[in-house]
Amino acid sequence: MTAKILDGKVMSAELKAEIARKTEELKKRGVTPGLAVILVGNDPASEIYVRNKGNGCEETGMLSRTIRMDGDTTQEALEAEIDRLNADSAIHGILVQLPLPKHLDEQAALARILPEKDVDGFHLINAGRLMTGNPGVTACTPKGALYMIKSTGVDLTGKEAVVIGRSNIVGKPMAMLLLQENCTVTICHSRTQNLAEHTRRADILVAAVGKAGFVTADMVKDGAIVIDVGINRVDGKVRGDVDFDAVKEKASWITPVPGGVGRMTIAMLLANTLEAAERTLSRD
Numbered sequence: 242m243t244a245k246i247l248d249g250k251v252m253s254a255e256l257k258a259e260i261a262r263k264t265e266e267l268k269k270r271g272v273t274p275g276l277a278v279i280l281v282g283n284d285p286a287s288e289i290y291v292r293n294k295g296n297g298c299e300e301t302g303m304l305s306r307t308i309r310m311d312g313d314t315t316q317e318a319l320e321a322e323i324d325r326l327n328a329d330s331a332i333h334g335i336l337v338q339l340p341l342p343k344h345l346d347e348q349a350a351l352a353r354i355l356p357e358k359d360v361d362g363f364h365l366i367n368a369g370r371l372m373t374g375n376p377g378v379t380a381c382t383p384k385g386a387l388y389m390i391k392s393t394g395v396d397l398t399g400k401e402a403v404v405i406g407r408s409n410i411v412g413k414p415m416a417m418l419l420l421q422e423n424c425t426v427t428i429c430h431s432r433t434q435n436l437a438e439h440t441r442r443a444d445i446l447v448a449a450v451g452k453a454g455f456v457t458a459d460m461v462k463d464g465a466i467v468i469d470v471g472i473n474r475v476d477g478k479v480r481g482d483v484d485f486d487a488v489k490e491k492a493s494w495i496t497p498v499p500g501g502v503g504r505m506t507i508a509m510l511l512a513n514t515l516e517a518a519e520r521t522l523s524r525d
């Protein structure tokens with residue numbers, strides 16, 4: 242079997258067009274969705290992500306504000322900036338770009354963001370809402386990955402889903418979303434024994450490992466949907482966690498890297514920002 246490609250470029254362009262249309266409608270009602278991104282230090286990968294987020298806002302007609310803080314910023318200064326943005330009615334979404342420099346307390350910073358402005362879905366309240374099946378803001382990368390999985394039209398109920406990776410940003414929320422879709426979910430990680438025995442059972446396999454080419458064809462079930470969340474830089478090129486060329490001969494659907502899940506992350510961030518702005522109107 243040769244897999245069909247889940248094209249993040251096409252899907253995210255469609256989503257962004259829809260978001261731009263809804264943003265225009267909201268502006269007519271007097272609200273311009275606004276996203277603030279806080280970048281502490283000058284990590285080169287973070288610089289690229291932050292630039293892409295700003296570009297996404299521009300494409301969809303949203304207000305974008307990037308707050309750059311020195312690498313030696315104190316926790317107090319960071320939280321004071323978050324407080325300012327929490328109180329700013331022009332800002333509907335606040336994102337603190339991760340990772341933060343080591344001396345800063347990431348969890349405390351994320352907890353400082355008002356849950357309704359937490360467009361990353363990383364606040365404990367939003368993580369808890371996802372866990373308990375209550376409406377809240379869902380983390381962008383798993384939300385985008387689920388969108389791609391659902392776009393296949395495959396009925397997910399009762400399917401075996403295996404997620405490799407247990408981060409708060411991807412692995413855990415991804416598992417929760419698949420559970421909500423009635424999949425039987427297994428979370429694997431760096432200490433998992435006999436990993437391939439798990440992955441070979443997967444009808445849906447999500448790789449969020451952070452190692453280029455980690456998922457090889459022998460680890461994949463025939464006809465599986467394979468979602469590659471990895472963004473690894475190898476010899477100046479971006480590669481995913483999946484050995485794409487080999488695995489595409491076994492899977493039914495596969496996401497490429499680049500041009501896959503990464504594109505969807507930004508689209509979902511914009512969607513979360515739009516929804517946060519829409520909520521301010523329904524509260525009035």
Ligand code: GUN
Nearest residue numbers: 336337338339340361381
């Ligand atoms: N760093 C890598 N991915 C992300 C993300 O989705 N959100 C934030 N805030 N930082 C990240």
